[in-house]
Amino acid sequence: MLQRKQSEGTGTKRRPRSSDGPSTPKRAKTVHFSSATVYEFRRTHGGSAVPSEDGPPLGMAYVHQRVQCVDIASIETTPRRINRYSSAERRAIFKKLSYPSRLVEDFCADAAHIRASRRATTCELRLERKRAVDDEPD
Numbered sequence: 001m002l003q004r005k006q007s008e009g010t011g012t013k014r015r016p017r018s019s020d021g022p023s024t025p026k027r028a029k030t031v032h033f034s035s036a037t038v039y040e041f042r043r044t045h046g047g048s049a050v051p052s053e054d055g056p057p058l059g060m061a062y063v064h065q066r067v068q069c070v071d072i073a074s075i076e077t078t079p080r081r082i083n084r085y086s087s088a089e090r091r092a093i094f095k096k097l098s099y100p101s102r103l104v105e106d107f108c109a110d111a112a113h114i115r116a117s118r119r120a121t122t123c124e125l126r127l128e129r130k131r132a133v134d135d136e137p138d
Contacts, residue, residue, distance in 0.1 A: 033072055040066040043093060045107055050114045055087025056094060056107035 046059015085093070087108075094104045 035069055036072055036075070038068045038070055039064040040068070043097065045094075045099070050111045050118075051085075051087070051090070052115070053087065054108070054112070055085075055090045056104050057111050058085060058090045058093060 041060035041064050044059055044061045046057045049057045049059040051057060091104060094107075095101070
């Protein structure tokens with residue numbers, strides 16, 4: 001086995017490798033947090049948050065409206081589900097936010113085009129993968 005020469009006077013040591021013999025078991029490292037910073041955002045038109053069904057995309061504002069530091073021990077430990085809104089619920093939210101109905105309809109049309117484009121891209125990728133598998137020599 002080749003070994004590097006240690007430079008005299010530098011005090012550098014060669015790090016042990018797994019092949020140099022039995023290694024000591026590593027101790028598990030853990031991190032604990034005592035607080036969390038929560039940023040709250042207003043609802044707004046969400047360009048990238050396109051719903052999978054139909055209706056306008058609902059997203060978050062670019063700038064938060066409130067910041068809160070909370071003690072993690074005081075937070076409930078059961079995970080909460082993400083809110084899923086129907087198309088009618090999303091339209092009602094935009095109405096409550098004073099968006100003009102024509103603008104909400106434009107949001108719906110844009111989202112429909114994005115969904116159609118994503119479906120087309122997914123189909124193209126599946127066909128490309130299928131062709132690649134079919135073209136492989138046996």
